[in-house]
Amino acid sequence: MRASRRWAAGACVCGVAVLVAAVAPEPKKPAAATPGAAWRRLEAGLELGEFRAPLRSNRGDSIIRALRIEPTRFELRLLNASAEAGGRPLTARQWCARAGLVAAINASMFQTDHRTSVSLMRTSTHTNNRRLSKDRAVLAFEPRGPGVPAAMIIDRECDDFEALQERYGTLVQSIRMISCKGENVWSRQERRWSTAAIGADTRGRILFLHVRSPYATHDLIDGLLALPLGLARAMYVEGGPEAQVYVASGGEEHEWVGGYETRLDEKDDNQIAWPIPNVVAIARRGSR
Secondary structure, three states: OOOOOEEEOOEEEEOOOOOHHHOOOOOOOOOOOOOOOOOEEEEOOEEEEEEEOOOOOOOOOOEEEEEEEOOOOEEEEEEEHHHOOOOOOEOHHHHHHHHOOOEEEEOOOEOOOOOOEOOOEEOOOOEEEOOOOOOOEEEEEEEOOOOOOOEEEEEOOOOOHHHHHHHEEEEEEEEEEEOOOOOEOOOOOOOOEEEEEEEEEOOOOEEEEEEEEEEOHHHHHHHHHHOOOOEEEEEEEEEHHHOEEEEEEOOEEEEEEOOOEOOOEOOOOOOOOOOEOEEEEEEEOOOO
16 A cells, blocks of 8 residues: 555554554565465464465465464564664564564554554554544453453454453554454455455464465455454555565474556566564564
8 A cells, every 4th residue: 555545444554654664574485385285284273274265366376374473372462663762664574573573463453653553552552543433343361350351352242342452451443454343344345455364263273364466355255264263353554556565483484475456556567575663563472
């Protein structure tokens, strides 16, 4: 997504076009997993799956990549450029290197200041945006008491958000893709783009999802629901060239970046990660 505006399901999507030069060199690429193969273990509590999408895109490899995270072994962290004076956007890889983290994904779409999320975003120590928008999905983690799940995606249509928000230190709001009823709630559309999303499965595991090949989001959600991911809920976090996931685990290093976006970047030739102001990352528990 460029610094110009676009609308996706009623939300303003803004991006960074002026900061690309700040990226670090591309990591060495390990041998790719066989698309469609079963989940494979990177380390305890962290698995990688690569699946061919049921509907083939007219560009790219049509692969849906999923990093499956066990919250009892990894804690989620929200990192913001706005959390410190002079803070600046970094790539997911750079955010991980800076903080000694295992993996990271876009936290959400952001405004034209290249710092502020379009909707509610806060940790227990920093508020990036206090505005609760109309969007229905809220990723919640940093539990504030015993007996509270380590992480969950709150669906404001069927969950008691007012009560749940008090139980978590970190909240990240974005556009709902799969509802609490397991339904595709995205309207049909013609425009297509690369996508990064965050999901939760029926066992409470968190998934970082990345699809470089462009899809209309409604069609992509249908594909996600058809795959053996066990998705219970999911939310959209970014699209176009900025959409990215980075992971370094089990002797492997992967950096997946977005490319295509209808009417804004249709060459699909981007091969570098763009700096982004906010990421959701994971750290091994006890690694502080």
